[in-house]
Amino acid sequence: MRRYTVPPEEEGRRLDRLIRDWWPSVGMGLRMGAIRRGDVRLDRMKVSCSKRLVAGQELTVPWDDEPVAPKGEESCVVRGESRVLPSWVIHMDQVLLVANKPPGWICQPGGSGNGTSLPEEVWRLIGRTGPVPAHRLDVNTSGVVLVPLTKPFARELQRMFREGLIRKLYWAVVKGRCGGAFRIDAPLYAGDGGPVAVSGEGREALSLVRPLCTHGGYSLVEVTLVTGRKHQARAHLAHAGLPIVGDPVYGVRLQGVRRPMLHARFISLPDEASLGDLRGASFTAPLMEDMEDLIGRLGLQHPGAMNRCGDLA
Incomplete structure (x- = not known):
């Protein structure tokens, strides 16, 4: 057998x-x-x-013959043996890959320049083309991305994103003191490819912000994106007087910081039977080294280390 x-x-x-x-x-x-x-x-x-x-x-x-791969496929089976996954993979099973996207990686195939494509890295890993992320992060934003590996699972994730059933949390290092939790309920207008602006002509956008730590004129904050508009966290935080450090469009510059200090930290799936074994699953993406270093440099001890930032439950 x-x-x-x-x-x-x-x-x-x-x-x-x-x-x-x-x-x-x-x-x-x-x-x-x-x-x-x-x-x-x-x-x-x-x-x-x-x-x-x-x-x-x-x-x-019951037979010993090897299966024949369909035309155009390198392999028609996935063997059950264990393998070492690259460091950017948080989770992988038969229907879902969860990535911790490094800054500089794009979330679509191809693109201009020499940037790395997350879908193409996934394709190399699984040995076939096709799967693409169910949602996107800006090229220099790091963190958790869901990549469905089957069409039925992709359709389920797309529906859940449309219906607002998937919870997403971001961490950001910002300029300014964040004294307490607050809401940013401000419509965002994307325009014709330029920066996103808060405008009554824009689409409804809601973000929930709470401080994780504040020190020396900077804060580490957590942002829940209730809606999913383009550049929402970056534009909303700037509008609230807490611009993201390193963001060349909406934020403030700081010596040695080469990208926006924004990280998709956590994502959770709803408790729905259609998700099978992934029903109610959640995934946390470790911080990138450059963001860890900045947090330490600014004295913002994040809760993953010594939990010195108060009630973070």
Whole structure:
């Protein structure tokens, strides 16, 4: 008996058709008989010929022939062996990859210049093209990004983002003293590609801000984006008199800081059955080294270290 893992691209297919395509040298009678007898199993259970496949299931077959990769595919199975994942991967399973995007990486394939593309790095890792992030971060914003690996899961995430069911928290180092939690309820107008501006002509935008630590004229703040507008955290914080350090458009410059000190710190999924094992899951992205260094330089001891910033629950 040999075991394989059903890859994401085969999700939703009938078992008998996958067996036919993967092992064309095995005659139809042998294939169907093996399924009916239970010699072909999914997750070690006997199933019918018409059973629909789910990515990540263990497929057991009684023959030793290697499966044939479909035309244009390097491999039609994902083997179950363990592998070392790159440091930017927070989580990966059969349907979702969660990345801690470094600054300088773009969230779409291609693009201009020599920047690294997050989707293309994902493609290299999984050995096929196709998956793209379910949401985006600005090129120099770091932090957590969800990359669905199957089309059904991508559709679910897109729906949940549209309905505001996915919670996103950002950390930012800002110029100014943030004395307490507050709301920024200010519409944002994107215009024709220039900076985003607070304007009555813009779209509704809501951010929730709370301080994590304040020292020497700078603050480390947490921002919850209730809406998801372009440059929302950067524009809203500037509007509130707390511009992000290193932001060349909305913020303030500081020696040695080469990008906006904004990090997508945390994301959580809703408690919905359609997410399967990821129902209610949450992911936290460690800070990048440059942001860690600045926090230390400014005396903003963040809660991941000694929890000196008050009630952070």
